[in-house]
Amino acid sequence: CTHYLFIVVVAVNxxxxxxxxxxxxxxxxxxxxxxxxxxxxxxxMLTVGACHYLTFTGVPGAATYYALIMTVYTWIAKGAWFAxxxxxxxIVTPVWLPSAMLLDLxxxxxxxNKHSLILFGGVLVGMSLPLFNMVNLITVADPLxxxxxxxxxxxxxYMTPIEPQVGKFYNxxxxxxxxxxxxxxxxxxxxxxxxxxx
Numbered sequence: 001c002t003h004y005l006f007i008v009v010v011a012v013n014x015x016x017x018x019x020x021x022x023x024x025x026x027x028x029x030x031x032x033x034x035x036x037x038x039x040x041x042x043x044x045m046l047t048v049g050a051c052h053y054l055t056f057t058g059v060p061g062a063a064t065y066y067a068l069i070m071t072v073y074t075w076i077a078k079g080a081w082f083a084x085x086x087x088x089x090x091i092v093t094p095v096w097l098p099s100a101m102l103l104d105l106x107x108x109x110x111x112x113n114k115h116s117l118i119l120f121g122g123v124l125v126g127m128s129l130p131l132f133n134m135v136n137l138i139t140v141a142d143p144l145x146x147x148x149x150x151x152x153x154x155x156x157x158y159m160t161p162i163e164p165q166v167g168k169f170y171n172x173x174x175x176x177x178x179x180x181x182x183x184x185x186x187x188x189x190x191x192x193x194x195x196x197x198x
Contacts, residue, residue: 010045010048010049012073013045035130035133035134035137035173035177036130036173036176036177036180038133039129039130039133039173039174039177039178039181040130040177040180040181040184042095042096042129042133043099043125043126043129043130043177043181043184043185043188044181044184044185044188045070046066046067046070046096046099046100046103046125046129047103047121047122047125047126047185047188047189047192048188048189048191048192048195049066049070049192050062050063050066050067050100050103050125050192051063051103051117051118051121051188051189051190051191051192051193052192052193052195052196053065053066053192054103054104054107054117054192055114055117055192055193055196055197056196058112060104060105060107060108060112061104061108062104063100063101063103063104063107064097064100064101064104066100067096067097067099067100068097070096071094071096071097095129095132095133095136096129098128098132099124099125099128099129099132100125102121102124102125102128103117103121103124103125105124106120106121106124107121114193117189117193118186118189118190118193119186119189121189122182122185122186122187122188122189122190123182123185123186125181125185125189126178126180126181126182126183126184126185126186127178127181127182128178129177129178129181130173130174130177130178130181131174131178133174133177134173134174
């Protein structure tokens, strides 16, 4: 029971993160900063849940199945927001599937070696998800265009975003997200495995 509750909690939280990650207002104001933050958060949510699911079932393919659960939850949630008139594109949701497949591959190719899953799987997910996320962003309606189409009230001064430092990190949010994600995903992969044998 606890196991399935965990899956639901993580998948629902992943859905909430995705909804915020696709927020056109957030992207209009924060651009690369939000891309890096959300890429890392998506990486970690996917890694911890998928690794727990993989080690709990012992079946390669469970990570992809878990990513599919996250995708379906997100479609349902986005559908509800879309019905309320919020401008969302459905195409942005399956971003976790290819990264989850790499996680499954690491587990399967090393004959279900948990430590290889943590090290290789974590690095693969961490480095791949920001890349897939950027491919997804290219397919999304332009945030600035959307923001003009759906105007919002003026923000009070304390809510006005600070301009991100665009010139830092070679101006590559994918590289920054992938580097940070690869390091952190290994830790979260270990946490996901540990949750199975708590």
